[in-house]
Every structure is written in structure tokens, then in C-alpha cells.
Amino acid sequence: MKTKDFKKVVLKYKAVFFDAYGVLKNYKGLIPGIENTFQFLIDNGIDYYILTNDASRSPEQLADTYRSRGITAVTTERIISSGMLAREYLQYKIKHGTVVYLGTKNSAHYIESSGLTTLSVEDANLEELDHVRAMVFLDDEGFVWNNDINKVINILRHKNMSVIVANTDISYPVNKHEIAIAIGGLADLVEEIIGKVFIRFGKPDAQMFMYAYEQVLAKSPMRKDEILMVGDTLKTDIIGGNKFGLDTALVLTGNTIPDQASMKIASSGIIPTHICESVVIN
Amino acid sequence: MKTKDFKKVVLKYKAVFFDAYGVLKNYKGLIPGIENTFQFLIDNGIDYYILTNDASRSPEQLADTYRSRGITAVTTERIISSGMLAREYLQYKIKHGTVVYLGTKNSAHYIESSGLTTLSVEDANLEELDHVRAMVFLDDEGFVWNNDINKVINILRHKNMSVIVANTDISYPVNKHEIAIAIGGLADLVEEIIGKVFIRFGKPDAQMFMYAYEQVLAKSPMRKDEILMVGDTLKTDIIGGNKFGLDTALVLTGNTIPDQASMKIASSGIIPTHICESVVIN
């Protein structure tokens, strides 16, 4: 399979959207040389955003992980997380009251910044749900699965409310050889048992791309096909970018390994505009 | 179940998005009195659009069906169809070449207006697919299912290409007691057999609402929750509107009959902001 040089590819575009995990970083940390890529974009006047399916940490905290490793180009306002879309939903649809959540106290930040009261599932009381207005799945950590997943099911059986899933991913890598279930996977389990329809935020959904598109448009007018979406996963980054009308580049530093890229493209019918080894520019 | 008067509800909003079938019309034609509703909106400075999962006819043709029945308020530019989103996709992603389609010659209008060459599946040749760039599902009529659905499967096995489904609906009503399979249902069948991932346009997907939101914003600034989405179907109109951040009104003149509304809301967890008998304003 022939790959293209990312440097030559990116010069054709006015803006780039990056997936984070598998593109800018992996289980070892940041991909070496990534600082050159951002410098190249800045030098050439190409706008950029990070689009990440993550509701476990705030954009500020996500930006800190880049800054602490010497990448100053990734500031808070460059980061668009699925958690931000969930927060926007809550702002529009749930104006007051209490929102019950699954996740760490830290992830509950997204709800609190909407001005709503948060209540962990652990602390919720099945007999006192009158003030509860919605349920949000934020993070796979921060609670005892045996207890709290069953408790969520019974909360949703006792009171009808909107359910928001702040990350569509069903799994994520924890190291080179192991993965873990993401909060989106746990939400699928609860949805199967309860038989209700949940509201999910994250790639490949259009809302993620729309949010980023609005940011670039606020600075400079551009057509959708003047933007490049870069990702390592066909079923989220590439199909999502394609559907939204963006050009897309698949990189081989994460989920899609070089040996299997051609086969996966053929079997899924998800066709990136470009294939590049990585986003590193030397 | 207590319903609200649509007149009082709609006065709280700056714009209204209407589903067409089950809201403005049904198997008998336009719902009587609908002209008063549009006059009321105009008199009160409330903007409005029709959002319809339909790729069988152009917006011009769809507007004609209203005009010919005396509703002049529904002009071409008031209509946003899922076919228009499919067309936009083709404009951004498929710049030249031939697109194969399932549907009537009439539905192929959406592709032709993108400047692409159209080829019905019937006329396609399995041995000459080099120039074919994409496959589009447009309409359930205009072709022999026995032959052409199988032919689509073999076209997609012979050449990897993007597949666009221009209407997410799986069925539609043909009269009071009968329904028919919509093109979205036929696309599901082909996708199951071929194992590839298709790109679908239509409610409840966010892109449909985004397109309409951009239209109203071009005329007047407004927040998402200053817009009301009105529909008869929880799983397309209401969940889609909710997820996008709009307020929503379920009407009982179509898919959701009065007796079952409460039960369907409880079992699906899809909760409209309002429930109204109909959109008729006396």
C-alpha cells in the first residue's frame, strides 16, 4: 500500500482536525517529533483542532497533558472533546435540577460547569428521584461496576429521564497489549437491558465535526473540503470526517496497523482521501 | 395525557421546524386548516422550515405539492430534504465521474444537480465500473427489486466505493392501513449482506438539523432552544431535535396515536418538551 508524505498532504488544506490517541499520542506518551508538526502548521498558517472522544477530563486538563510534555501549541481552546458536546446538551435541555452520573468526581466537571447539581450514582437514592432530571455516562472509572451499573438500570426503570453518553467509544487501549471497556461500552450494556434510546456524543457523529467547523469559521471562511480530518480509526475518524464533507487522512500509528489497512478499507468500504505513515514532519 | 395548545406553545419560539408527513399532511393529503398555522407564524414573525426524510423528489417538486393545494407559504427554500444533504456530500466528496443509483429517474435529480453523471443500477455493467465513484440509494421505486438489489450487492463486491443512503426511513405509510418499505430499509438489507458501512442522511441525524439551523441563523441570530422541532415520530423527529439542543413538540396526527403516546415515551425514554394534538391553529 502506497502512503503519502503528511507534509505534502497537509499543505493543500486551510485547517486540520486531529484525533488525539493513535495520532498525536499512544500508550507510551506523545509521538516523538509531534512538536515539529504543530510548528509547521503555524508557520504555514494552517489552523488546527484536536477532536477527542473523551469526557473523563476537562479541555483544560487535556491541554495540560500536552503542555507538561513541552507542546505549547495545543492550548485549551484547541481541544474539542465529546464531553463538551454533552455539556452543551445539558445547557440547552436541562436548565436546572440534579443530574446523576457514572464516572469520576473529576469527570463531573462537565456537568457542574453547566450550573447543574451533580449526584454520583453511588450517592443517589432510588426513593428520591423527583429532583433528578437526567443521567450522564462520563467515565468508566470512579465507581464500583457491580453495584452502580445495576443501580443505574433501576434508576432508569423508576423514573423516565434523558440519558446522555458523553463518549461513544466502547473500548480504549491501556498499553501495547491490553484494552479496557470505555464508558460507551457500559452504556451499550445498560441500553440493551433497559430498552431505551440514549443520546450519544462523539465521533463519528456529525455534531463533533460541526462544533470544530464553527470554531475555524469564526476565524476564517473555508469550505468543508478545505479541511483535513486526520485519524487512526476508520469507523470513527474517517467515516465521520467523510460524512461531514471533510477530506480525510488515515495514519498508521494507532488502531489501524500497516499490514491490515488495505484489508480494513476494502472490507468496511470506508475510504480515506489519503493514507500517511504518521503525522510526524521532519 | 394532557396536551397543550399548539398556538400557545409556538408563541414562545423564534423559529419552528416541521416534519412533513404526519404533521402537515397524511395519507388523505394536507391536514385541514394547516394554512392558518402558517399565516399565524408569518403574522407573529416566527420563522419556519420543513425537514423531511425524502430523496424521491426535489425541493421544487415537494413545494409544488403544497402550492397546488393552496399553501403558498411553503416555498422551495423552506424545504430541507435528506436528498439535499446527500447532494451536498457528493459535491464535497465526489468531484467528478459517475454515480450509480437505485431510484426513479426523477430522484436522480439530486445527483445530476451536483454535476455528476448518473447511471441507474439497471444500466450499470459489472465489467465496467472503473469510472463509477459512488453508489446512492434514493428511492424504493423505479427499479425491479429482484434484479437490481442483487446487482447492487455485486457492484459493491466488485469495486470498493462510498455508499450513500439519501433517506434513513425504513418504511412509510401508503394509506390508512398499509405501509411500504422505504429505500432506507432496502439499504439496511444490502448493508447486512455486504458487511460494509454506509453513509446515511436524514433525521434523527444532526446534519439535518444543522442544515436548517444555518438557514435560520443566516436571517436572524437565535439560540438552539429558541427553536421548536415539531414531529409525529419519537425515534426520528423528537430524539433528533432533543439531541441537537432544540425544544421539541410531539403531535398526535401521525405515527404516534393518542392512546399509545404515554407508553411510547415511557418505554423509549425519548421525552418531548411538549405534546400537542396537532399543529392546527383555529
Place this chain on the structure above:
Amino acid sequence: MKTKDFKKVVLKYKAVFFDAYGVLKNYKGLIPGIENTFQFLIDNGIDYYILTNDASRSPEQLADTYRSRGITAVTTERIISSGMLAREYLQYKIKHGTVVYLGTKNSAHYIESSGLTTLSVEDANLEELDHVRAMVFLDDEGFVWNNDINKVINILRHKNMSVIVANTDISYPVNKHEIAIAIGGLADLVEEIIGKVFIRFGKPDAQMFMYAYEQVLAKSPMRKDEILMVGDTLKTDIIGGNKFGLDTALVLTGNTIPDQASMKIASSGIIPTHICESVVIN
């Protein structure tokens, strides 16, 4: 909805298969008067078996719960559990080696009685899987979900092996108002993430009914339609019995409440031969 007297119904048959939960017992214990039903069957020479989706306890232990409450008619050999089918699978297909399991030590009984070595997921070592021949989902209790469900996923990614789910149920009632996720639900989650095909045992699968049918045939010849399957759940007991060729009776003491029985039959298309209030015979 007109129901029939179970006494009159059952007299037409040579054997009866009972579901346990929702038919013979519920969250309060045995359904009062159930002893008369068994006495009636014995007096009239009608054979009977209990078919239960359960791999958490051995048939001996399940029989004990009846005996301890004064029902001596339900002996060990009258009980056919989905765990027994999983055990039979292991006997035929996994002749030696180690089987890893999720569940209580008690549930591991089913594997040990096959002559295989058992290893809880907690005690398994990802680096030492050479001797492991299969993975079995037995019970939702006895392990820490946060740790061990993720560990199962990584075991199955490291070594290809058969995966057996010893109970198809995705949830079960824990009291009048609450349910819990059953091991079949957890298996669905793992299967979704890992993308492999698991082997499931339990109703509505034919193997459950076949096993019971072989037991009655060993004593007395009879046609399938001379046997009555009695259950409270359309999607397991009734469709399973129907498909196997048995007559079926839906009872309203469990999962299907009287108010909803007609609606559920109409919407599912699963039609029992008879509907009875309960199996109690006065």
C-alpha cells in the same frame, strides 16, 4: 383477555415443562399452593421437568431450595439447567486442560464435574494461557466487574479459544421493583467489544428443550405436541417451546403482567397455545 384454567389445560398433556422463576417462584419465594399442582400432576400420571436458565447453582442445590420449602416433588433429576448444557458441551469438546470462568466458586461446579481444571479469571495470568482451553461465563456474582471483565477481554485477545455462556438471560429480578444484569448480559458486552462469536446455552435455544424431551422419552414415548411448556416470558419460554414443536402456556405471575399480555403477544408475534392466570391448582 380470556384466560383458561390451568387444571383443565394440563389434563390434555402427557408431560409439562415448567420455567422456574415467575412460574413456580418469585421474589417472595415459592408461589403459594404450588404443592397442589405437583400432586395433581403425579395423581394424573403427567410427567414434569423444570427448565431453568441458571448456571449459578447445581441441580442438587436448585432442588434443595424446593425441598427446604416443602416441595419434595422437585428432585434433582427433575431439573434441567442451562449450566448442565454448558457442562455437556465441555465434556464433548474440551477433553482436558484448564477452563477459565467468570462466576462464583460454587458455579464452577459445572466445570469441575466435567473433569476439567477450573481457574477463576481473577487468578488467571495473561502470560500463562498455554494450558487454557476455553472460557465460560457462569454467574454475575463472585468477581469484581471493574477488573475481571476487562481481564476476560484481554485473555480472549491474547489467545483464541471457545467461549461458552452458560445462561442466555441478560437480566433477572432481585425484588419486586429491581432487576440486575445477568451473566448473559455481561457476555453480550464482552462479545461486542471483542467481536468474536460466543456459544450460548439456555432457553429459547432448542438444545434446552431437546435435553428435556430426551428425559421424558426415556420413560414413555410421546409426540412433541403432547408436551406443554409453561412460562412467564414470551421471548424465551414461549417462542422456544413453539419452535421446538411443543404446545405452550403463558402464565401471568411473572414477567408478563395481565395488563400487557395481549399487547405483548400482538407486538411480538409470539403466540402461546394457552394463557393461564397461574399454574396453581386448587
Place this chain on the structure above:
Amino acid sequence: MKTKDFKKVVLKYKAVFFDAYGVLKNYKGLIPGIENTFQFLIDNGIDYYILTNDASRSPEQLADTYRSRGITAVTTERIISSGMLAREYLQYKIKHGTVVYLGTKNSAHYIESSGLTTLSVEDANLEELDHVRAMVFLDDEGFVWNNDINKVINILRHKNMSVIVANTDISYPVNKHEIAIAIGGLADLVEEIIGKVFIRFGKPDAQMFMYAYEQVLAKSPMRKDEILMVGDTLKTDIIGGNKFGLDTALVLTGNTIPDQASMKIASSGIIPTHICESVVIN
């Protein structure tokens, strides 16, 4: 990938179950040399049956296709088709009345031999369904899809009845490079639209294997693991055989091509006991 010699493998067993398409025949006709295989089985006293997902032709007609090509060893009583299981269901569950069907007049043979009246969907009248007791999906040919698939949907909306699918396959090969939708695929489409639960017969379901097992047991006692199921498809033949407790052999003359066998086994987790090039014995 190392394959084993089928001759050596089969000598370990008392009986063999063969899938037909991809094992004994392909798009060109019978696999050359297959007559030696049957002679070898006869010479060595190994019993054999053909298990085929097919309801388009009667066992007599299926046997004729072998006989006419010189294979006399495949007699009518050696053939077990999914259509036979559907017929058995009708005999037990639908004692009289009319059964509506999709398929050729020829395929309706399976219903007629149950003593029931048959009515093609084309000839059915939506207003006169009182005498109709069940609907059977038999074959993808013999009717106009555009009309009759929609008509089936409306028949099932007008009257609640059992629906039987006499072949689980969703597609079948028509020549070296093309496939077609099988009746099981059309049934999936109708089931999705109508939201009801259909009853399906065919591999990998246990009932298919049970029926064959009863035939061999009637002649000679044997354990399940003394029988070898031979097939070309992991998701029907091999997983079905494994689950029933049989040993299994994957052959590479059909659906699973040599290049992909290892990958498909690894990704599906469906592990055959043996892998053989073909069933041909020289």
C-alpha cells in the same frame, strides 16, 4: 496453515455430516472425485448425511441432482434440509387451515406435504385472512419482490400469526463472482420493519443437527463426538457443529478461502477440530 488429509481424519469417526454447497458441490456442479469419498465411507462403514439450508426444493429433488450426475450414494433419506424442519414445525403447531408463503410453487411442496392449504402471497387478500394460520418464507424466487415483500408486511400487520423462515441463510453464490440474497435475508428485512420475532430453521441452529443425530442413532448408537460435521462456513456449519457437541472439519473449497482461513478463525473465535483442503479422497 497446516491442513490434514480428509481420508485420515474421517476414519476416526462413526458418522459424517456434510454441508452441500462449498463442500460437495460449487457453482460449476459437483466437486470432481466426490464419488470416491462416498465409496470410501461405505467401504469403511461410516454413516453419512447431507445437512443443507435449503427450502427451495424437496429432498427428493435435491437427491435427483446428485443421482443425475452419477452419485447414487446420496439418496433422498440421506438429505436433511431446513425445509424439512419447517415442515415438521407446521405438522406439530398448525394442524389445519391455510399457510401463506413466499417462494416458488415448487417450494410450497414442504407445506402441502403437511396437509395444509397453501396460498402464495400474490394470491392472498388482505381482507380475507381469517383462515390464514401462518406465514412461511421458503425461497427468494417465484414472486415479484416490489409487490409481495410489501404485501407480506401488511398481511402481518393485519393479522397476528406465526412466521416461519425455512432457511437461515442471507445470501448464496450464483457463480464464481456473484452472490444473491437468500430468503433468510428477505425475512430479516421484513422482521426489522414489522418488529416481530420470526422462527428460523437451518444451521447453525441445534435443531438441524438434532434431526440428523436422531437418524444415525436409529441405526447405531454413537456419542456426539464420534460424528464429524464437515463444512465450508465457520458461522453456520462449524459453530453449529461445535455447539451441538460434534467434532468439526473446515474445508477450503467454498466460502472460506485458504488465504483467509487462519484470519477468519482468529477473528471469529470459531475453531474447527480439523482443517482439510477438501473432502476429496483419492
